[in-house]
Amino acid sequence: MSQIRPLFKREFLGYFRSPVAYVFLIAFLLISVSLAFSRYGNFFKAGTASLETYFLFFPWLFMFIVPAVGMRLWSEEKRSGTVELLLTLPVTTLEAVLGKFLAGWAFLTLAVLLSFPMALTVAFLGDPDWGIIASTYLGAILMAGAYLGICALTSALTKNQVISFILSLAACAMLVFLGLSSFTTTLESFLPVGIADVVSNFSFVTHFDAFTKGIVDPKDVAFFLSLIGFTLFLNVVALER
Amino acid sequence: MIEVKGLVKTYGNKHAVDGITFTVKRGEILGFLGPNGAGKSTTMKMITGFIRPDAGTATVGGIDVAVDPVGVKRQLGYLPESAPAYPEMTVEEFLRFIAEIRGFRETSEKRARVEHVLGLTHLASVRTQTIETLSKGYKQRVGFAQALIHNPPALVLDEPTDGLDPNQKNEVRTLIRNMAAEKAVILSTHILEEVEAICTRVIIIASGRIVADETPSALRARQPGARLDEIFRALTT
Ligand SMILES: Nc1ncnc2c1ncn2[C@@H]1O[C@H](COP(=O)(O)OP(=O)(O)OP(=O)(O)O)[C@@H](O)[C@H]1O
Ligand SMILES: [Mg+2]
Numbered sequence: 001m002s003q004i005r006p007l008f009k010r011e012f013l014g015y016f017r018s019p020v021a022y023v024f025l026i027a028f029l030l031i032s033v034s035l036a037f038s039r040y041g042n043f044f045k046a047g048t049a050s051l052e053t054y055f056l057f058f059p060w061l062f063m064f065i066v067p068a069v070g071m072r073l074w075s076e077e078k079r080s081g082t083v084e085l086l087l088t089l090p091v092t093t094l095e096a097v098l099g100k101f102l103a104g105w106a107f108l109t110l111a112v113l114l115s116f117p118m119a120l121t122v123a124f125l126g127d128p129d130w131g132i133i134a135s136t137y138l139g140a141i142l143m144a145g146a147y148l149g150i151c152a153l154t155s156a157l158t159k160n161q162v163i164s165f166i167l168s169l170a171a172c173a174m175l176v177f178l179g180l181s182s183f184t185t186t187l188e189s190f191l192p193v194g195i196a197d198v199v200s201n202f203s204f205v206t207h208f209d210a211f212t213k214g215i216v217d218p219k220d221v222a223f224f225l226s227l228i229g230f231t232l233f234l235n236v237v238a239l240e241r
Numbered sequence: 242m243i244e245v246k247g248l249v250k251t252y253g254n255k256h257a258v259d260g261i262t263f264t265v266k267r268g269e270i271l272g273f274l275g276p277n278g279a280g281k282s283t284t285m286k287m288i289t290g291f292i293r294p295d296a297g298t299a300t301v302g303g304i305d306v307a308v309d310p311v312g313v314k315r316q317l318g319y320l321p322e323s324a325p326a327y328p329e330m331t332v333e334e335f336l337r338f339i340a341e342i343r344g345f346r347e348t349s350e351k352r353a354r355v356e357h358v359l360g361l362t363h364l365a366s367v368r369t370q371t372i373e374t375l376s377k378g379y380k381q382r383v384g385f386a387q388a389l390i391h392n393p394p395a396l397v398l399d400e401p402t403d404g405l406d407p408n409q410k411n412e413v414r415t416l417i418r419n420m421a422a423e424k425a426v427i428l429s430t431h432i433l434e435e436v437e438a439i440c441t442r443v444i445i446i447a448s449g450r451i452v453a454d455e456t457p458s459a460l461r462a463r464q465p466g467a468r469l470d471e472i473f474r475a476l477t478t
Contacts, residue, residue, distance in 0.1 A: 084325060088314055
């Protein structure tokens with residue numbers, strides 16, 4: 001497992017070797033902040049000193065932005081042939097998968113944490129509940145990891161980054177839509193309520209919501225972590241196939 | 242050192258490699274010849290554990306690649322065809338990464354390794370250049386440097402002199418010959434003279450099968466007076 005460190009380092013610094021990282025970070029902050037201030041976000045009109053309206057859009061924003069980070073993880077290596085170099089170095093497939101995933105996750109975490117000035121703004125305007133802010137950040141980071149697990153998997157399936165992006169987007173969109181009330185109602189119209197409940201339980205929105213209310217439910221944490229574990233397992237299988 | 246038994250790889254209904262068996266001992270340099278698409282690269286990919294054979298085994302230093310792939314990879318230096326490397330890294334960054342993953346974590350040791358191969362492959366002048374801006378020959382040298390960094394007991398080189406200028410070709414051949422005493426080397430090439438110049442043994446494959454396995458002088462003796470490419474053509478068509 002000590003082999004993960006050099007892999008992580010190369011991959012993480014790799015984001016900053018091209019303009020991609022800077023474009024991504026700036027775009028992420030601009031979009032997330034402007035969504036919060038938009039008439040849908042009502043950041044000011046909400047009248048409470050909280051980041052709820054800021055994080056409200058994260059499941060949606062991640063749907064587009066995480067595939068942009070994840071699509072290159074394996075597709076790029078396959079296209080350029082470096083995957084042959086990487087997988088003939090003395091590393092196990094699991095180490096390679098973990099090294100890459102953790103680097104991408106660290107990068108997304110950095111993006112999420114760069115929004116911290118928003119929290120400071122809220123603190124300047126009022127007296128926010130720091131517990132809620134902390135749990136929301138935790139939830140956002142866990143959710144980013146789950147999205148990234150899916151994107152890493154789809155990127156291991158193809159050497160084409162565009163296909164990888166679209167597959168990830170579709171998979172992530174499914175997991176968001178499952179939780180929308182209109183979608184659940186439709187499901188309940190033809191599925192037994194019990195099954196519809198189980199299905200909507202797979203939605204990222206459902207699990208993320210609790211974090212934004214300051215509730216860190218071990219069940220939600222376990223949901224995201226086990227989704228990460230499962231997708232990484234499939235990632236290894238896909239590469240060793 | 243390297244032992245290959247009955248390797249088979251099929252793609253669809255095409256036999257890329259169709260039952261290849263040979264061994265390479267320390268001190269031997271095996272030249273791998275064959276027309277385009279004969280299965281040279283595919284065989285090498287199976288030895289290095291990048292692809293799984295449909296049948297047969299490959300062992301390096303007594304370790305079966307199917308049983309302990311990492312154990313095999315530790316002992317191998319591998320230059321894949323067309324020398325892939327991370328384009329946005331500089332030569333130095335890339336070689337440091339390879340050194341680290343090859344187990345040289347100590348800064349001074351890592352630096353010594355990198356400096357050593359930079360010198361061997363004449364890359365010192367481009368060390369701070371990103372790999373994507375290098376010419377083809379220099380990229381090839383980066384791939385070669387990467388394969389040598391841990392001084393491995395077995396080397397698998399897929400067209401190591403491809404894209405090099407005549408001086409560098411000579412240089413690389415000399416380098417391989419000087420290292421070969423305590424290593425097992427497999428190299429593929431399309432240059433028949435190269436085989437005569439440095440290989441102790443030559444295997445010619447066509448359509449995934451071995452059609453000749455002998456010393457370069459025995460190969461030449463097949464048709465006294467004929468040119469090597471004529472002998473090659475007679476064997477592979
Ligand atoms: N992933 C793949 N899918 C389908 N066919 C493949 C694949 N990889 C290799 N082949 C086929 O296997 C055969 C052997 O290919 P290989 O790359 O081993 O040839 P080679 O001897 O290295 O040729 P060259 O001298 O051109 O490098 C070829 O016919 C090739 O088309
Ligand atoms: Mg080849």
